[in-house]
Amino acid sequence: METAFRRVEQQTVTRTWWKEAIAYQIYPRSFNDSNGDGIGDLRGIIEKLDYLEDLGIDVIWICPMYKSPNDDNGYDISDYQGIMEEFGTMEDFDALLQAVHARGMKLLLDLVVNHTSDEHPWFVESRQSIDSPKRDWYIWRDGQGGEPPNNWASIFGGSAWELDPETNQYYLHVFSKKQPDLNWENGDVRTAVYDMVNWWLDKGIDGFRVDAISHIKKKPTDTMLPSPDGKKYVTAFSMYSNIDGIHEYLQEMKRKTFANYDIMTVGETNGIEPEAADLWMGADNGAMNMAFHFDHVDIMRQSRLAPLDVVELKRIFDKWQQGLLETGWNALYIENHDMVRAVSLVGDENHYWRESATALGMMYFFMHGTPFIYQGQEIGMKNVPLPSIHDYDDVATKNEYFERIANGMSEIDSMQQVWGTSRDNVRTPIQWDASPHAGFSTVTPWMPVHEEYETLNVEAQAKDAHSILSFYKTMIRLRRAEETFTYGSYRDVLPDHRQAFVYERAFEDKRFLIVTNLTANPATVTLPDVVTGTLVLTNELDPEPIDTETFLLKPFEARLYRL
Ligand code: GLC
């Protein structure tokens, strides 16, 4: 809902609730277990709404809670209008929605429509025979001399095709083989998807995070990819990401569903560029309100093996910040359920745990866009390395581990990659308190809790004014109180500095400066001018005044000034 118009440096800004929101992502399986079976659930979320309200959250996005055989933990849906048994019932869902609304908060669901589960009735019917009425709802092809139709790799490893012995044809799966891709070329598929979307919107939910949506259109499947390194299956993003023509489907979906409700939509859009912003997230033409791009994640991931490329990270943020200032809107994040913990990857979880968790938080939180916090990020949760591959749950982790072994890698080297990259690092239970199982459950949970839970937990940090949690609370309070952070312009003040990230936000007559050192070494910083103004927030316990153009930042020091 648009409420008023304001001017930012010659630009008109449109005020909207979802631009002013602070969003929190819940991975239901690991959030809170209300009935003592070791698995998080919907009633468990209700129990923690006070916590989220106190934190200052407006919008909650919950990862899939639909019926699912859980090959990919709910991202393989077998019934879009049913609730996963472990998570509860539709009554529990309705109670959650009501409880969220009663607090003035909003609830987003995960919309997974690039694929279904192979156990969804649509696929069960589709696979029955070549002339099944639903055959064309999925992407079926003949093999080539005992091999798949082409050499595209799945994002989760191996071929993107699976042979179905029933009819001796292959079906396409961009993700796991239990996630067959829907055929968006088929109008009946699209109608069925839109009906389902509208069913949820009519129920009163407040929007969607739209899963894997840049993959719904594919290149012709007779396109073979060159394989420079001789690999049998070739990384195939260029075959099924942002393919020309995708916007026809996105615009149709918007017109037939989203556009008719006052909701918030955020796309998961691997591989898009700001030049395409207008159709993806432009104020008038955008298929969604905002999108998660992956560009900064790529840079963050590279820091596993080499020092973080701070200059490149800033360049990428600048590209998106400037690129979407006039048309479009950013979704800001440094963690989600597909990544690893930011403090473990980019920060220094051993020597500067509190400092780096807060510096990374401040680095992204005051940019132009709607910030998202992934559960546990607000207390600086760390990666959870487990001894053996058999301790892991994630289908992608396991596929990729065994693929590396099959390609000749040693077990220990393959495990190193698991420890550094597995999505299970962020899927362990939330550490609520120091009681057994970290207060997540009364029994041994589905994934082990982090061994440091007795000290690293919500309860301990809630009592500590200098904790990561208290820092996040302050950041949220500041963002909510000051519209410069929502509507102001963005300027990178020191694009070439190799350690520090310094940017300015300005709106009308107000200016703020965000200063972070993203390395574990002291950083000498020279600004164009002396910083005069109020130090509004810092992660330094004993901050020294900055009163010259050149000053020294401690490792992972973070400061926010009102100029
Ligand atoms: C998205 C989700 C991820 C899931 C995949 C397949 O990337 O974020 O968790 O595995 O889509 O649905």
Ligand code: CA
């Ligand atoms: Ca439970």
